[in-house]
Amino acid sequence: MAQNNIRDPPRISVVVRKRPLSEREISKDDLDIIEKRDDTNIIVKERKEKVDLTRYIEQHLFTFDAVFNDTVGNEQLYLEAVQPLVAATFEGSKTTVFAYGQTGSGKTHTMMGNPNQGINGMYLLAAKDIFHLLEQEEFQCIELFVSFYEIYCSKLFDLLNKRKFLHCRADAKERVQIQGLKESNVTTIDELMKIISYGLSVRTTGVTGANVDSSRSHAVLQITFKIFEGYKGYTKQEKKYKLHSKMSFIDLAGSERGADTIDQDKKTRIDGAEINKSLLALKECIRAIDQEKKHTPFRGSKLTQVLKDSFIGNCRTVMIANVSPGLSCSEHTLNTLRYADRVKELKKMKSAPISKEDHLAKMLMLPRQKGNATKIKMNSKGEEIHQPSAFKKPNLHREVSAKMPKTNNFVEERKREYDEDDYMEEYEDAYQVVAASKPPIQEYDSPSDEEIARLCSNHENLIDLILEEEEEVTNSHKEQIDSEVETVKEEMKLLYEVQKPNSDIKSYVETLHAMLDQKIRMMMDLKMKVEQFGEHLVEEEIERDNLMNILKPREQSDY
Numbered sequence: 381m382a383q384n385n386i387r388d389p390p391r392i393s394v395v396v397r398k399r400p401l402s403e404r405e406i407s408k409d410d411l412d413i414i415e416k417r418d419d420t421n422i423i424v425k426e427r428k429e430k431v432d433l434t435r436y437i438e439q440h441l442f443t444f445d446a447v448f449n450d451t452v453g454n455e456q457l458y459l460e461a462v463q464p465l466v467a468a469t470f471e472g473s474k475t476t477v478f479a480y481g482q483t484g485s486g487k488t489h490t491m492m493g494n495p496n497q498g499i500n501g502m503y504l505l506a507a508k509d510i511f512h513l514l515e516q517e518e519f520q521c522i523e524l525f526v527s528f529y530e531i532y533c534s535k536l537f538d539l540l541n542k543r544k545f546l547h548c549r550a551d552a553k554e555r556v557q558i559q560g561l562k563e564s565n566v567t568t569i570d571e572l573m574k575i576i577s578y579g580l581s582v583r584t585t586g587v588t589g590a591n592v593d594s595s596r597s598h599a600v601l602q603i604t605f606k607i608f609e610g611y612k613g614y615t616k617q618e619k620k621y622k623l624h625s626k627m628s629f630i631d632l633a634g635s636e637r638g639a640d641t642i643d644q645d646k647k648t649r650i651d652g653a654e655i656n657k658s659l660l661a662l663k664e665c666i667r668a669i670d671q672e673k674k675h676t677p678f679r680g681s682k683l684t685q686v687l688k689d690s691f692i693g694n695c696r697t698v699m700i701a702n703v704s705p706g707l708s709c710s711e712h713t714l715n716t717l718r719y720a721d722r723v724k725e726l727k728k729m730k731s732a733p734i735s736k737e738d739h740l741a742k743m744l745m746l747p748r749q750k751g752n753a754t755k756i757k758m759n760s761k762g763e764e765i766h767q768p769s770a771f772k773k774p775n776l777h778r779e780v781s782a783k784m785p786k787t788n789n790f791v792e793e794r795k796r797e798y799d800e801d802d803y804m805e806e807y808e809d810a811y812q813v814v815a816a817s818k819p820p821i822q823e824y825d826s827p828s829d830e831e832i833a834r835l836c837s838n839h840e841n842l843i844d845l846i847l848e849e850e851e852e853v854t855n856s857h858k859e860q861i862d863s864e865v866e867t868v869k870e871e872m873k874l875l876y877e878v879q880k881p882n883s884d885i886k887s888y889v890e891t892l893h894a895m896l897d898q899k900i901r902m903m904m905d906l907k908m909k910v911e912q913f914g915e916h917l918v919e920e921e922i923e924r925d926n927l928m929n930i931l932k933p934r935e936q937s938d939y
């Protein structure tokens with residue numbers, strides 16, 4: 381990856397970094413469940429239990445642009461993933477490095493390093509290269525300006541100016557301006573690193589005392605490259621600059637925070653919903669950019685609004701997904717990888733060539749990682765029992781679901797899919813049926829190239845629709861929850877009023893009736909959307925299976 385990227389870094393790349401088990405985790409006998417398969421593949425071995433208490437392992441395979449094991453240091457990660465972006469910034473690109481992952485997964489270690497242990501992070505490693513390049517003749521006209529701010533609950537706070545609350549507005553050209561953001565001119569590595577350390581200390585300890593847990597906010601460090609063009613006036617000696625490029629480092633809120641939505645505490649719930657919204661918006665924007673769509677939904681969140689100028693035109697982005705290796709973190713690890721995979725697989729879908737084999741590869745990288753999971757039985761000691769490959773879940777499972785009658789009841793269908801109790805038996809029986817009924821490959825009547833192109837295009841359209849529906853369903857769901865909260869308040873008020881002496885009971889009945897009607901309407905609307913979405917998910921699996929059945933024999937006969 382390193383050599384290719386240095387010459388021509390991809391527009392968007394997603395890499396995964398696994399941290400080692402900590403001493404605390406080792407002392408608690410936490411298990412390392414993450415295995416790097418090769419340079420681009422990583423496996424998560426999730427432990428599960430059936431209702432009859434039989435334990436088994438579900439293996440999830442993910443593919444990324446690069447996978448860095450726990451033995452890889454910051455220097456190597458920097459060389460392969462970030463240094464190409466430094467070079468691109470000097471060439472005029474706007475570049476962005478995201479660190480993503482759950483709390484404790486290594487985002488700070490990656491970005492800031494561990495100065496006490498002499499470990500340099502991406503900030504310092506990039507700064508060294510930047511200042512080294514600035515010494516070169518051709519770049520001497522460039523000056524650097526640094527700003528550092530935090531986005532918490534859709535609000536911006538300046539980390540270099542006592543967490544001052546900042547307003548951001550779009551100018552006439554729809555460019556987002558952050559008013560009053562402090563920008564410091566830096567001329568040495570020392571100056572830059574001192575500013576970063578200061579900003580980080582403000583972020584974690586807070587100056588006002590009203591600070592938040594740092595993992596609930598996104599921290600945006602921007603280094604702006606400006607070309608010095610002279611002085612505006614002789615008397616004031618005010619300098620004139622032209623923007624050359626910008627490099628942004630973004631430490632995203634802990635990925636687990638978006639899942640805090642059912643927390644008891646209202647503030648935590650709102651934070652969680654806000655983080656979810658911004659991470660979803662970020663994913664959608666990256667997807668739109670990667671697919672070169674005409675419209676990029678920057679307005680989806682404050683994070684994407686302020687990053688807009690780093691995402692348009694000549695830009696390069698790398699997302700470093702950090703994962704903790706322990707069994708105790710498996711759920712969050714899977715969520716991090718699924719999110720990163722969505723960013724990545726969407727990119728692949730666009731950039732993949734359109735050969736038949738690539739359509740097959742594309743289909744294997746669909747949004748739902750369910751298709752990439754395999755089950756391994758465990759014995760009573762918790763050791764893996766390896767099954768013959770013919771009985772591994774994914775392909776067969778899809779064979780089974782393709783054979784299942786399609787009902788309108790999505791919940792029932794999902795329940796059936798996930799009913800682990802009778803899964804293996806049903807699955808093995810079904811395998812016999814499927815295996816017996818499947819025509820031998822050589823007798824396969826292969827459809828024409830046009831027909832395959834048509835099926836692939838239908839399948840791609842269906843995926844686009846699913847992605848749109850996913851956003852619509854989650855948005856409607858959120859709206860419905862918000863509205864429910866409001867209705868509950870109104871209902872309580874209504875109840876309180878009716879319990880007063882001489883209250884108007886008729887008006888109570890009418891109001892309650894109207895409220896219930898509205899609730900039912902909203903729920904029905906959401907239910908219909910969810911059902912339709914669910915049907916499309918099932919439809920997509922069937923279409924994908926059909927395509928795989930068509931493409932697989934072709935692929936085999938081609939080689």
Ligand SMILES: Nc1ncnc2c1ncn2[C@@H]1O[C@H](COP(=O)(O)OP(=O)(O)OP(=O)(O)O)[C@@H](O)[C@H]1O
Nearest residue numbers: 399400482483484485486487488489490494595634
């Ligand atoms: N690649 C690594 N090699 C060695 N130690 C690591 C690595 N990554 C993280 N650690 C250690 O793991 C611990 C947690 O890492 P870190 O503080 O960077 O997590 P984080 O994702 O920034 O958490 P938070 O979101 O809570 O700030 C730290 O003690 C850190 O030194």
